[in-house]
Amino acid sequence: EIVLTQSPGTLSLSPGERATLSCRASQSVASSYLAWYQQKPGRALRLLIYGASNRAAGIPDRFSGSGSGADFTLTITRLEPEDFAVYYCQLYNRSPPWTFGLGTKVEIK
């Protein structure tokens, strides 16, 4: 089973700053199968990025994804107040079909 390791666990930043979140797979994976999600308390999870670098519908362009092989990155160029949340990377695979990282919490400094 492929394991996704996200780092850092918590990122303390101020509005307007740049956030860089890492997701590392335990082996090389297909970038087309890597996605990122945002979770806020009491809200449904929101798909941000699919295929490692494609923004989902309605996602602001301050969110971008990159990477290949085993290393992937989610970047938020200028944090808005509504961006403080937990972010998960996710991989589609044969078994189990969906694997998630443990998340990175982006909190207000």
Next chain:
Amino acid sequence: EVQLVESGGGLVQPGGSLRLSCATSGFTFSENYMTWVRQAPGKGLEWVANIEADGSQKGYADSVKGRFTISRDNAKNSLYLQMNSLRAEDTAVYYCARDWWYSERYPTLDAWGQGTVVTV
């Protein structure tokens, strides 16, 4: 607008049973794989089970295999999770989600409900 609304959560004793439901709208339910994901308190997300569009194929996490059963009623646009022999470690928020492949190349869970809380 795609909507998924879970229900059926609650407090149950170890060894007990619970049936979760997920009512959907805004899309052609019968054409989509559907998935249950859970999140234990303070923990990350864990895939629980999924089911093919016509209900013919189902998959389960090892942690729930033999105890949980996923099903669907395409006439009612609804997804279910029957949970038996519940354990303390099954305590979590349970989410239903829609499987969606962008451009037939990029798999995602593109729509989620807000979850229902199960406490064992």
